[in-house]
Amino acid sequence: MVVALSILLVVTSVLMVLLVLLHKGKGSGLSDLFGGGVSSNYGGSSVVERNLDRITIIVGGLWFAGVVALSLLLKK
Numbered sequence: 001m002v003v004a005l006s007i008l009l010v011v012t013s014v015l016m017v018l019l020v021l022l023h024k025g026k027g028s029g030l031s032d033l034f035g036g037g038v039s040s041n042y043g044g045s046s047v048v049e050r051n052l053d054r055i056t057i058i059v060g061g062l063w064f065a066g067v068v069a070l071s072l073l074l075k076k
Contacts, residue, residue, distance in 0.1 A: 005070040012063040019056040024049060 002073055005066050008066045012059055015059050
């Protein structure tokens with residue numbers, strides 16, 4: 001069980017980094033390196049941004065639950 005939770009944490013951590021980097025930046029941040037500045041010219045991407053926010057929140061919740069579960073398992 002500890003190994004499965006550790007793998008879950010690694011996968012969700014990598015996903016969180018990727019999802020946060022995909023978010024639209026407010027300035028010239030890291031998101032502009034991956035085409036954030038180019039995609040802002042197209043417009044009409046509010047649905048995509050909302051879905052990206054939802055996916056990021058879900059993955060963050062899974063990551064948090066994995067951290068709590070792993071800490072409870074290792075505490076014993």
